[in-house]
Amino acid sequence: MYDKNKILIGLAVFVVFMTYPFWNNIGSAAYQRPELEKPKNAKDCVESVEFMRAEHMAMLNEWRDEVVRGGEHEYHSTANHQVFQKSLSKTCMKCHENKDQFCDKCHATVSVNPYCWDCHVDPKGEKK
Amino acid sequence: MKTQRRNFLKIAAMAVLGWGVRPASELLAAGGGTASEGLLFASRHKVHVGPNALTASRWAMVIDTAKLNEKVMEDIVHTCHSIHNVPTIPGNQNIKWIWETHMDHLFLEDLHEYQPEAGAKSALALCNHCDNPPCVRVCPTKATFQREDGIVMMDFHRCIGCRYCMAGCPYGSRSFNFMDPRKHLETTNPDFPTRTKGVVEKCEFCAERLAEGKMPACVEVSEGALAFGDLGDPESEVRKLLAERFSIRRSPTLGTKPCVYYLV
Numbered sequence: 001m002y003d004k005n006k007i008l009i010g011l012a013v014f015v016v017f018m019t020y021p022f023w024n025n026i027g028s029a030a031y032q033r034p035e036l037e038k039p040k041n042a043k044d045c046v047e048s049v050e051f052m053r054a055e056h057m058a059m060l061n062e063w064r065d066e067v068v069r070g071g072e073h074e075y076h077s078t079a080n081h082q083v084f085q086k087s088l089s090k091t092c093m094k095c096h097e098n099k100d101q102f103c104d105k106c107h108a109t110v111s112v113n114p115y116c117w118d119c120h121v122d123p124k125g126e127k128k
Numbered sequence: 129m130k131t132q133r134r135n136f137l138k139i140a141a142m143a144v145l146g147w148g149v150r151p152a153s154e155l156l157a158a159g160g161g162t163a164s165e166g167l168l169f170a171s172r173h174k175v176h177v178g179p180n181a182l183t184a185s186r187w188a189m190v191i192d193t194a195k196l197n198e199k200v201m202e203d204i205v206h207t208c209h210s211i212h213n214v215p216t217i218p219g220n221q222n223i224k225w226i227w228e229t230h231m232d233h234l235f236l237e238d239l240h241e242y243q244p245e246a247g248a249k250s251a252l253a254l255c256n257h258c259d260n261p262p263c264v265r266v267c268p269t270k271a272t273f274q275r276e277d278g279i280v281m282m283d284f285h286r287c288i289g290c291r292y293c294m295a296g297c298p299y300g301s302r303s304f305n306f307m308d309p310r311k312h313l314e315t316t317n318p319d320f321p322t323r324t325k326g327v328v329e330k331c332e333f334c335a336e337r338l339a340e341g342k343m344p345a346c347v348e349v350s351e352g353a354l355a356f357g358d359l360g361d362p363e364s365e366v367r368k369l370l371a372e373r374f375s376i377r378r379s380p381t382l383g384t385k386p387c388v389y390y391l392v
Contacts, residue, residue, distance in 0.1 A: 068283045071175040071275065073339050089238075089318055119284060119321040 034109050037101035046091070047079045059065070060088060088120050098124050143353030175275045180341035186278045187257065187333055188387040189344075190369045193231075193248040195353035201228045201252055204346045204354070210330075211345055213322040215312035223303040223323075225331040226254040226346055234378055234390070252354075254346075255280060255301040255331040256378060256386030263293035263302065272328075278359075278387060279333045289326035298382050302330045359387065 001007075027086045045052050047059075055100040066072040075091075083089050096102040099122040107114060177183050208214070208226045215223055230250050232239045257280045264274050271286035272293055294302045308325045316322060320336065323329050333356075334344035342348075347356045359365035366389070369375075375389040 064285055068171060068281070068285065070271065071173075071177060071335075073178050089321070093318075094265065115324075118324040121318040121320075121322060123314050123318045 034105040039095035042095040184358035188359040190355040190389045192391045193251045215309040221306040256388045259385035262296035266296040284295040344391040
C-alpha cells in the first residue's frame with residue numbers, strides 16, 4: 001500500500017470533521033420547545049394545535065395560492081367547523097398579535113427565515 | 129401495386145406531419161377561455177366568490193374627465209396609495225397605481241393643438257385591465273394573470289422581477305420596486321401587504337375590496353367622477369354612462385382592448 005501514512009492521516013481528519021457536530025454538542029442542553037405567548041382573546045385556532053404545529057407552513061402556502069389565484073377567501077375548519085378568512089394578517093395575526101413572542105420564537109430556535117414579513121405587515125410594528 | 133404503395137407512403141407522411149402540427153395549432157388557438165394557456169390570447173382564471181362579494185361578468189371603469197379636478201384627483205391618488213401601501217419615492221423610481229397625467233400623455237393618438245382652453249387638461253391614469261393584456265402573455269412565471277371577470281391580477285409571491293410585463297404594457301401602468309418600499313412609507317395599512325424589493329406592482333381594481341363587497345377605494349372617494357360596474361350588464365351604471373355620452377379609450381389601435389373608458 002503506497003502512502004499509507006498520508007491516507008490514514010487524511011482519513012482521521014475526515015472522520016474528525018464529519019463527526020464534529022456530534023462531539024461538539026456533547027454536554028450541551030437538549031432542544032427545548034420555546035415558550036410561546038398564547039393569544040389572550042381566543043381559545044381555538046383554525047385547526048388543532050398539533051396540526052398547526054406541523055402543517056402551518058404548508059397551510060399558509062395553500063391559502064396564499066387559493067386566495068390570490070383562485071379568489072377563495074373562506075376556510076372551513078375541520079376542527080371546529082367554523083369559517084375563517086384565509087389571511088395571515090387578518091386571521092392569524094389578529095390573535096397572535098405579537099410576532100416576536102410567537103412566530104419568531106420557534107423560527108429563531110430552529111433557525112429558519114420565512115420571508116412572509118418581507119411584505120406582510122407585522123401589526124405590532126416593524127423593528128426599525 | 130407499385131403506385132398504390134407510393135400513394136400510401138405519401139398519405140402516411142402527410143398524416144404524420146399533420147399530427148405533428150396539431151399540438152402547435154391547438155396552442156395557438158387556445159386561450160381567451162378558462163381552458164389551457166394559449167400563445168395568442170391569455171387564459172382566464174376562474175374566480176370563486178364568497179357570499180358578500182361583488183361580482184360581474186366583466187368589470188370596467190368609466191372616468192368622467194369633466195368631473196375631475198385637482199382636489200378630487202389628489203384625494204383619489206392618496207386614498208389608493210395609502211390603503212395599498214404604495215410608497216412615494218422621489219426621482220424616477222417612484223411607484224404608482226393611479227396617477228394624474230396630462231391629456232396628451234393619456235391620448236397619444238387623439239389630441240390636436242386646437243383643444244379648448246377651458247377643457248380638462250389632465251386626468252387619471254391606471255391599469256386598463258385590458259381584454260387582451262400583453263403583460264399577462266409575456267409573464268414567464270404567470271405571476272400576472274387575468275381573472276374571468278376581467279381583472280388583471282398580480283401574484284406578488286410569484287413575481288421574479290424580470291419586468292417583461294413593464295415592457296409589454298403600452299400604458300406604463302406598472303411600477304418596479306428598485307428598493308425596499310417600506311423605507312418610503314410613512315404609514316402602513318396592516319391589512320394589506322407591502323411589496324418587497326424586486327417585484328412589479330400595479331392597480332388590481334381593488335380585488336380585495338370587491339371580495340368583501342366594497343367598491344374600489346378610488347370610486348368611493350371620487351365624488352361621482354369615477355364609475356365602476358359590470359360591462360356585461362346593460363342596466364349597470366357604466367353601461368348607462370357609455371350609452372349616454374361619447375367615450376374614448378387609451379390607444380385602442382394597439383388591440384389591447386382597454387376596459388377603462390374616458391368620458392369626454
